[in-house]
Amino acid sequence: MAAEQETERNDVREDGRRPPRAVVGSHRIEEEMFGRVFDRRIVRRIWAFVRPYRLKLALAVAAVLLFTGTQLAIPLIIRHAIDTGLGEGAEARSALNLSMLAFAIAIALNFAASWVQESIVGKTAENVLFDIRTAMFGHLQRVSLSFMDKTEVGRLMSRLQGDVNAMQEFLETSVLSVGDIVLLFGIVFLMLWLNVELGLLTLAVLPVLFVVRIFWLPRARLAFMAAHESNSVANGALAEAIHGVRTVQSMGRQQVNFALYDDKASANLRAHRKAAKYAQVMVPIVDSLTGIAMAVLVVVGGAMVLDQRLDVGVMVAFLFYIQRFFDPIRSLTMQYSVMQRAMASGQRLTEVLDVPVDITDAPDAIELGPDMDGSVEFRDVTFGYNPAQPILKNLSFRVNPGETVALIGPTGSGKSSAMALAHRFYDVQQGQVLVGGHDVRALTQASLGRQIAMVLQEPFLFTGTVLENIRFNKADASREDVVAAAIAVGAHDFIMALPQGYETMMGERGGSLSLGQRQLVSFARALVADAKILVLDEATASIDSYTEMLIQKALQTLLQGRTGLVIAHRLATIRDADRIIVLANGELIEQGSHQELIKSGGLYSSLYSMSYASFDDIPLAGAAAAAPQTAQANAEEPDKNDTGSRT
Amino acid sequence: MSAAPQDRLPDIAELMRHTSVTGWRDGLGTIARVVRIDMQSRWAVTIALVSTLVAASMQLVIPRLLGRAIDQTQLLVSGGAEETAARSALLATALLVLLVSVLRGIFTTLQNYFSESVGHHTGYVLRLAYYEKIQNLSFGFHDRVHSGDLITLGMLDLEGVRMFFSTGLVRIVLLSILIGIGGYMLLSTDLLLGLMALSFVPFVAWRSSVTQLRLRGTWLELQERLSVLSRVMEENLGGIRVVRAFAAQPHEMQKFAVASERALQLAHQRVDIRVRNTSAMTLSFFMAMGLVLWVGGSKVATGQITVGTLASFLTFMTILQMPVRQLGLLVNSFARTSTCGARIFAMLDLELAVQNAPDAHDLVVTDGVLRFENVDFSYPGADGRPALRNISFEARRGETIGLIGPPGSGKTTIAHLIPRFYDVTGGCISIDGQDIRKATLQSLRRAVAVVQQDVFLFTTSLENNIAYGDPWAKTDRIERASGSAQLHRYIMGLPSGYRTVVGERGASLSGGQRQRMSIARTLMLNPAVLVFDDSTAAVDANTERQIRDEIREHASERVTIIVAHRLSSLMHSDRILFVEKGEIVESGTHDELLALNGRYRALYDLQVRPEASGGKG
Structure with a gap:
């Protein structure tokens, strides 16, 4: 990055149209395109994907050999025809006819072999490509979120597309290069054999x-x-x-x-x-x-x-061979590059496939049923993305069934981490997180996911209709359920105002809806999921007051009859909570109801009296009591770990 | 006046989705236009075409020479010629073969190099024209055309047009010489044998054309399906937290499997199309060759032709094989160029909805008075549905005007009309008495700056981003602007300071920081009219207050317009306009509006005392 800036700076252009501080486009050297020609470890990994098709491939190789054989044979047949079949008389006549029969057989075989070979190779390469991609995509569904946090989506996409395609190319050309090698040696051999x-x-x-x-x-x-x-x-x-x-x-x-x-x-x-x-x-x-x-x-x-x-026919055969023998050399040297590229891509693919899956269901994991009480409890939880720097320190609290707890604290205080732990996005380093009285590590992830609905700070919509977005993975939710949820959260009216109502396609991440409206859609999604526990990260971006009002009402609907753990930024939300937990630097500073905390005269009451619109705005002076020094850096740093979702 | 070009926009959107071959006449018109651009490289075109001629002729001579060599030896063997003469004739032929081969190589190289060169030059010309056009097309266009489509157009379609010279034009010359002259030579040597030797040509030409067109159709379809697949993957990875939060992995895998299967099926289909075609083409070629061999062999036996002639027929067929097979590519090239070209030219021919009037002059700012007079506006493509009706107000230098109202009321629209991102459809906006439509765009946009709602950061250093509108700016001005936007301290805390690269591929900034970047960037312009379009929504209240204080210091030098939905952002304005459904329904100072007890008052209650109204609402 530094080098890039230097060239930018030194490149001062003085012709009046190219000012010193201007650049267009960005330029980053792309990843290594070529690797070693042959890497046994990578070839073995790739072979695992090819193995299921080995019989087909064997057939393809046989067809390639047959195909090459006919290619080699045709000049010989022509030679035979010229040398023996061009004389006068019945003998030559029948020799010519015999040659023609051989020729007919050769081209029939050539036809069949080329069909079989190209068809099998083409389709198998496609199959392997899709298999590798499916394996990678499936793997990415299970790898730890900390890996996903650290890795750009674009980078993963280029694994899933570019690198996989390089493998396909490699497979296709490898089989064909078998034919090239045989062709090359065949030509050399036949030419030497002829003369x-x-x-x-x-x-x-x-x-x-x-x-x-x-x-x-x-x-x-x-x-x-x-x-x-x-x-x-x-x-x-x-x-x-x-x-x-x-x-x-x-x-x-x-x-x-x-x-x-x-x-x-x-x-x-x-x-x-x-x-x-x-x-x-x-x-x-x-x-x-x-x-x-x-x-x-x-x-x-x-x-x-x-x-x-020498017979004239041999000369003709030579002519044919000479015109052919440069082709295999060309494709073989090209194959060299293809192999190098495939090894580099294969290396990157295996890196993705080898990302460890940190969080797996325990062998004796149990299902968390809908009959659980809906409590969430943290017992002495210590956790950090980097174990040396814990974000949560000995955190203990309990959210009782049906209770709404507001988590508040300055940016970097660990609120979002706590929320992620409740859903077991990560595993704690020490202590325990219990949901419905069970340690989350003893539960199946799928059942935990069904019982905890989550609303992220940044609403994320998928391409698809509004209906599909609200229903999401709750396949058994009927249209009526979806509409009922939308009505309950106050999203129905604007959805009906869309061109095709619930059938309106959401473009690039719900671009046609405003932020507030997307928020309401994500609320409806959580409502349809109908989980016992709701974990919610309130949006910080200020939304216009009209939508804001809708959201506040929707939030109340959403929390009705559920246990709620809300990372709250807005005063109204905080005040409505049954209990408020104030976090700073990963520790619980105080907790209680709004009234209790005001009365106790602690950090919360002092913050409240300064009447900030959002508790994330806590200025340095205010937070200094609880969070000295570090708050400043954290507040300014775009903290990836603390952002509920990433786009 | 400017309604016409705007009305054409839906056609463009339509055209972009259009994937089939356009009509013949339009197609030829497009191709003629591509050729005209190709002709800009006149010398390269000439060299390429002449080289093609020579290379193709050499190609044709080789089988003849080889045939002759064989005949010479045959003749000798049968004792029909004198030995030394024959041997020297043989040597002469050999030298000729060598010479012709070398020449063929050289001219093929020239042909390929110069035709590539012409194509790349055409690509370059179109690239620049396209870039220029994109940069200047009005907001009304960009609002309605998907950016992904524009990028595709500038990459793939441009590529299609670029390739035309080498894959289309040159190949036509090559093929017509090879088939025309070569065919004539064969037919004149021996009509029957010639017909047989050429018999594979029509079949292969037809097969390969049909196949290429089918492959092209399915290729477009495959791209479509692959883009669905990659969207599924991309959204999944981007929204991985939502997926995990709802334990929706099986649901997502299912979605992936469906998209994947659809793409795979088509990929297989394409393999089938290709295989069927290549196998059949090879078979027909060999069948023709077999015929020639058989019939030719009998003719040699009866002495009607020589072995050399037969050999030259066979050699010629092998030479002809490849170009004929590629005839499909030629057809494809025409199809591709006419559709891709049509799309590109349609874009290049778009009239700009907002552009300098013929008699435009530079805007002269004197007193700094901005005036809206009965302004009406409706968005292009909105079927005349008004977005603004009868907006009138005046703002003088030093004044701050606040615009507030429910979402969709038209606040942002008002802000966007001042720098002429769109043109009014009725009434007039003027600065110091000059209708802004009569001013040059450059001078107007230097005088009017808008801090946008959505901030786009370019992938370059922070300082370059701040100095975006004034890339000659000195460092101290940049630092001052970022200081006013409350960014300086943050930037200085970064390891590389102002040289930190941000943007798509750089460090990420939070929403609030991005908005502050946008403020700093706009302050650099030092405009006469400064518009904040809801540009502090993601900035926390405290920082916003500091920014406001800084800006107020310079407020006396300009008109400041603040669009916001947070009352605290604009309640200190000299005048507040409450906009609803495209009309100004209330206007006055904060206190006046409160006293009015109307909509502003209601909003005030809602924001400042939410608990009071939250229950009622």
Whole structure:
């Protein structure tokens, strides 16, 4: 990152249109594209995915061999036809007919083999790709949230797409390269078999091509990669211009940006021209070598025919082979790159597949039934994402069945962590979290999830209809249930006002709804889930007063008859709670009802008297008593761990 | 006046989704336009086409030469020629073969390189034009077109058009020479044998065209299904906490499996289409070859043709095979170019809904008076449903105007009209008596700055982001602006300070910090009219107060307009306008409005004493 800034700074352009502080698009060197050619460990991992298809693949390899065989045979048949079938008389006539029969058989086999081979290889490679992806996706559903917290979604997506595709390419080409190798050796063998002398002379150009390609490949690859990268740079800049267009226009940056973009587009053009040069430089070399081989054939072969040492048909067969023998070399050297790429991708795939699953159901885990009492209890809980820095320290409290408890405290005090522990997103380091009287580690995760509904700070909607979003995974919820829930939380009216009511598709993460409305939809979702316990992280962003009012009412509906653990930011919510727990630095500072805490004259009462709109706004002076020093840094730092959800 | 270009927008949205081949005439028009752009690289085009001619001719000569060589040896063997003469003829042929091969290689290289080069230049020209267009299309356009579609257009569709020269135009020349001249040569040598040798051409050409078109259709469909799949994955990973919170993993796996299965099925189908096609093409080729061999063999036997002729027929067929198979790609290239090109050109031809008037002049700010006179407005595509009706007010330099009202009432719309993000549909907005539609956009937007609700941070350093509107700015000005936005202390606490990279790929900022960035960025512009469009919603109350104090210091130099739903943000304004359903229903100072006992009062009660009204509401 530092290097990137340096180039930005040193690159001061003084032509008036390219100011010193302006850049468009972002550029980060992409991940390692090529690995070692062969890594036994990775190949073994990949083989595990290929294994189920091994019989099919064996068949495909057989078909490839047959296919190659017919390719090799056809020039021989032609040779036979020319040498024996072109004379006059019945003998030659039948020889020609025989050759034609052989030819017909060869092309029939060729047809069948190519069908079987391509079809099996193509489909199997697709199957393996989807299998690997399914395995990874399934694995990501189970890995610990701390891994997900640390990893960008975009990065995972490029595993699930780009890397998986590299594996597919690898599989497809590996089987075909078996054919290439056989073809290459077959041609060499047959040429030598037909005529050693002529074979050796014409084949002499092969090593030359090999050597040239070995020198060419690494350089060409650099040029290809540079072109590829310049594409993503230019496209990145375009994407930025599209996403940021409103800012660009309101700040009048069009001209500057255009000049900067022109630089990138020109660089792209240059890189592509250079790559094209590298790609094309091989053509005359291959053609010249082919020309040399053919010239040798004409001169030497012709002389041998003259001396009666060679049949004309052999010369024709040679012609066919010469035209073919550069193809396998080309694809084999390409295969080298494909393998390297596959190893690099395979490495990254196995990294994802190997992420440990920290939280699993105990072997004797029991189901948490709906008949449990609905209590939540923390007993001496110590927990931190980094064990050396505990976020919760010896925290103990109990939420009784049907009670609503408001958790409050400055940012970084551990509220969100407490909420995550109740749902066993993480395991505690010490102490116990009990739900319905059971240690959460003794319960199945699925049953725990059914009994605890959770509303996150940042409402997250999936692409799909409003109905699907509210129903979510409660498959047995009827349309009536969904509508009833929406009515209960006050979302029904605006949903009905949408173009297709409950059938309206939610675009990119519910973009067409306002934040407050999305919040209400997520409330309805929690209501449909109908869990005994509700864990809720109240939104901090200020929502307009009208929606706010709806939300407050909805919250009351939601909490009716349920145990509620609410991370509260709004005074109204806090006041309505049965009990308030004040956290600071992972410790419980005080608890009690609003009235009790006001009376006791502790931190809460002093904060309350300063009448802040939200308790997250607690300024340094106010929090100093309970949370000296650290509060400042925490309050400003965008604290990933403390944010209920991440987008 | 500006209604026309806006009305065309739905067509664009329609066009973007349009995936099938457009009509023939439009298609040809599009292709002609692509060719005109290609022709900008006149020299490269000439070299590429000439090289194609030469390379193709050389290609045709080789089988002839080889045939001749074989005949020469045959002749010799049958004793029809003098030995030394024959040997030297053989040598001459060999040298010719070598020469022709080398030439073919060189000209093929030239052909490929220059046609690629032309294509890339076309890509470059279109890239720039597209970028320029995107940057200047009005908000009304961007509101209604999905950004993902625009990116696809700028990447994939542009790529499709770029490839046209090498995959379409050059290939046509190559194929017509090979098939035309080569075919003529074969047919004139031996009509029957020539017909047989060429018999595979129509079949393969037809198969490969049909297949390519089908593959193209299914490719688009596959992309669609894959994008559904990746959306399922992306949403799952992005919303993993929701998934876990509801123990919805099985539900999500099910969703994934369905999407995955749909994509896999189509992928298999595509393999089938491809396999059926390639196998059949190869078979038909070999069948033609077998025929030639059989019939040709008999002809050689009866002395009608020489072995060399037969060999040259066979060699020619192998040479012809590849280009004919690629005929499908040619068809595909035309189809692709006409649809992709149509989309791109439709975009490039869009008239800008908001642009400089022909007689536009730079805005001259003197007294700094902003005036709304009976302004009406309706959003493009809203079928004339009014968003604002009859809005009139005036604000002088030094004044602060607050805009408040329920969501959707039109507050933000008012804010967006001042810098002409949209044009009014009735009435007039003026600054110092100059209709803003008569001012150049550059000068207007230098005078009017809006702190936006949604903050977009560019992937670059904090300082570059703050200096976005004034990239020549000195460091001290940047620090002052970030100080006013209450960001300086935070930034100085970061390890790399102002050089910390933020944005999509940089460090993440909280919502409040992002809004403060946006404030700092706008303050840098030092505008005559400063609009805060609900831009402190995520900033905590205390910090907001500090920002307000800072801004008030400079308020005497400009008109300040504050749009907010938090009363405390704007109750100190000189005048507060209460907007409801696109109209100003109450206006006055805080105290006047409270005394009015109307809507403002109700809102005040709701916000300041929620417990009182919460129960009632």
